Amino acid sequence: MTASSPLTHFDAQGQAHMVDVSAKAATHRIAVASGRITMLPATLALIVQGGAKKGDVLGVARLAGIMGAKKTSELIPLCHPLAITRVAVDFDFDTPASCVRCEARVETVGPTGVEMEALTAVQIALLTIYDMCKAADRGMTIEGVRVLEKHGGKSGSFSAGGVHTDGAQGPSA
Numbered sequence: 001m002t003a004s005s006p007l008t009h010f011d012a013q014g015q016a017h018m019v020d021v022s023a024k025a026a027t028h029r030i031a032v033a034s035g036r037i038t039m040l041p042a043t044l045a046l047i048v049q050g051g052a053k054k055g056d057v058l059g060v061a062r063l064a065g066i067m068g069a070k071k072t073s074e075l076i077p078l079c080h081p082l083a084i085t086r087v088a089v090d091f092d093f094d095t096p097a098s099c100v101r102c103e104a105r106v107e108t109v110g111p112t113g114v115e116m117e118a119l120t121a122v123q124i125a126l127l128t129i130y131d132m133c134k135a136a137d138r139g140m141t142i143e144g145v146r147v148l149e150k151h152g153g154k155s156g157s158f159s160a161g162g163v164h165t166d167g168a169q170g171p172s173a
Contacts, residue, residue: 009078018078024111029152031106033118035145037126038099043137047100047129048093058091061102061128065089068124069106069117079116082108087117089125102126103148115147 008019047057066087073081086107091100104121106114126142133140151157 016078018080019112021080021111024154026110027152028109029107029113029150031113031115031118031150032103032148033115033122033146034101034103034148035122035126035142036094036097036099036101037129037140037142038097039133039140040137041095041098043133043140044093044095044098044100046136047133057129057132058100060132061091061125062089064128065102065104065121065125069104069114069121072117072120075120076116080112082110082112082114082117084108084114084117087121089121091125100126100129113150113153115150119145119147 009016011017050056066089068075069087070084073079084106086105088105090103092103093099094101102122102125104118104125106117106121108114108117122145123142126145130140130142146160147158149157149159
């Protein structure tokens with residue numbers, strides 16, 4: 001590993017370290033991530049109708065996603081603990097695809113971004129849906145988890161399938 005490596009969590013000797021953000025400006029930072037859990041149509045119907053044995057699946061999953069965002073630095077070894085100012089976790093149903101889509105938006109004012117917190121919120125929310133519905137459907141699949149957009153900081157804005165503010169292309173959607 002060299003000092004010019006794009007992998008910032010390694011030092012010049014290739015050792016893992018927490019990135020020093022002390023000289024970075026505190027800016028308003030936003031990240032949005034999404035993913036989905038695919039299931040049997042009957043399982044989706046249980047969630048939509050609120051008939052799952054364990055109760056309000058999406059209400060519990062929303063709270064779990066918010067808690068996951070807040071605990072990201074405890075789960076991912078080199079993430080900084082952040083003063084998160086907002087977490088919103090939302091769901092929508094895709095009946096033809098037999099899935100629940102989850103989107104998380106996380107915000108802070110600080111020296112580092114919240115992409116990891118948004119990704120963690122989505123994963124934990126989807127895992128909670130799996131946990132609450134596994135008695136009905138053990139074949140559920142979590143997929144497509146990714147950052148949709150991020151704003152703030154020196155690197156500017158990013159939109160999946162879009163353009164960075166610095167002109168670099170993002171991956172196609």
